[in-house]
Amino acid sequence: MTERILVVEDNEDNIRLIDYLLKAHGYAPLLARDGGEGVRVAIENRPDLVLLDIRMPGMDGYEVAAALKAEPGLAGIRVVAVTASAMVGDREQIAAAGFDGYIDKPIDPETFIEQVERWLPEQARLQESPGSR
């Protein structure tokens, strides 16, 4: 039950931060450092939630989201964009690409877990997380 979140992110500092925050709240996320790896890990492990960076070299977040949503074995998977892009139309494009949600970067460590848990199915959610307000 504790390995239900997959983080796909190419920046090493960011992946450490997200991994640290999730672990500090009791989750043990799967990590993938590029889009292709993200798709493979998702198909093998069938997580409940994918936190997906948009701008990545190679397969970008839009392509990964499309691949995940098209995968029959991953029906019901939630895909949330975590991105620092803030150009006009980005949000609309993200919604149109089939993402379930959107978390702005820079992420706010104090509210990050709340935002993540909003997208977790009831049974995958942990008790009130420590340290958050």
Place this chain on the structure above:
Amino acid sequence: MHDELFDPRTFGSAEEVVEFVGNVLESSTEYSIVATDPVGLILLWNEGAQRLYGYTPAEVIGRSWDLLHTEQDVQQGLPHEMMQSALEEGKWEGTVTRVRKDGSHFTARVVTTPRRRPGGERAGFLLMSSDISEKVRLNRELDYARSVLELAPDAMVIVNAAGDIQLANAATERLFGYAREALIGSPVEILIPDRYQERHPDHRAGFFAAPQARPMGAQLDLSGRRKDGVEFPIEISLSPLETEEGLLATAAIRDVTERKRVERDLSEANAQLESASRAKDRFLASMSHELRTPLNAILGFTGTLLMGLPGPLNDEQSTQLRTVQRSGRHLLSLINDLLDLARIESGKLELKIESIDCRDLLEDVAVGLRPLAEEKGIALEVLDAEDGLELSSDRRALSQILINLANNAIKFTDQGSVRLELIRQHDDGASVTRFGVTDTGCGIRAEDRERLFAAFEQIGAPDARPYEGTGLGLYICQMLAPLIGGAITFESVLGAGSTFALEVREPVPR
């Protein structure tokens, strides 16, 4: 006298001569023939004179011929002068203005000769005149036409069905470098580049088969060839010309070298602009990502440390980390403002116009900023807001303006409150929705008001204590407001507070 004219072998008796001359006078209807006595009294008035001047013989016989002249000519002594020089030189000939019976004038060619009796005694004068008004007019028109042709900036060439140049104007000489003598009679193909020469006679035959005015080779790039072989881009319009010698073709040829060059420069400049604009878009997109990515780790790990997740901090560590956090957030808002500004200035801001509930929007702004106000111990309230007011606008732009205004108000207010108000007024056929933000802060000095909306200006309190912020907030509001049909206004009392308002004007449908 007149033996050579009236040979008795031809005419016989004097009576027959008189008869013959009488017939000549009668039948000369195009020429006015008038005889006078030595002082100019009219003795003879033929049919032509009657037609030309309008008088019957009975009306003029015995009167002075002065009545045929204009008053001005008579005053200047022209009739006398004509008689005098006819006597001295045997003939006066010239072009004069004549007066008809009805007072109208015409231009006449006049010949005046003296008449003498067989003994040489002066018998008077003979005047022959004809109306040349029409000829004068035609000559003048021809002169005008010739001037127009010569002054025309386009080369004008007239060509016959065989392709020989019949006429070429001065511009043709200038444009093609041939002297006119070399052009007239030459085949028009000398003006055409070699590669088109073979097909040209067919085109010409086509025109003469279906002669109508048209641009030649519309949509095609045509070229002319100068005498020195240099080619240049041209435009031609063709017109048929009906003449007594048959159908001719008139070609007006324009050198479009300059226009082509301008067109090319323009399209190159446009391509450069587009590529620069695309580069700028890419730069903006990549900067918004690249600048904020490192801040994610800076603010993120500062946050986890301050939350005590890796372990407890001592007071000094907390204080220092809060400084890092504050600076990081400041840097983030600077970056966001700069990106906003770049977007607005590049015209890349796409507005999404929708119906917005104004009070809801104002409440959202208040909810978002209330923690900031509470941190400073001041109240942030929505007051006097009318319910149910809707506005067609872009939600993002509208919120951004109101957030900036309210954020400023909180920033510059140390005690008291910030009030958000909403009111709609009607003014001159328009409805004006006014979002007001009133604070009880330090107010704005008169001398600072001009700088208020300038980029990177931060107007401090009178005690000059520095405030947080980028100095771009009001500047961005000022840029955004017109995009949604709005304007920013403000009033301020130093030491008592300020009111900033966004007023959005909408025409009222009738």
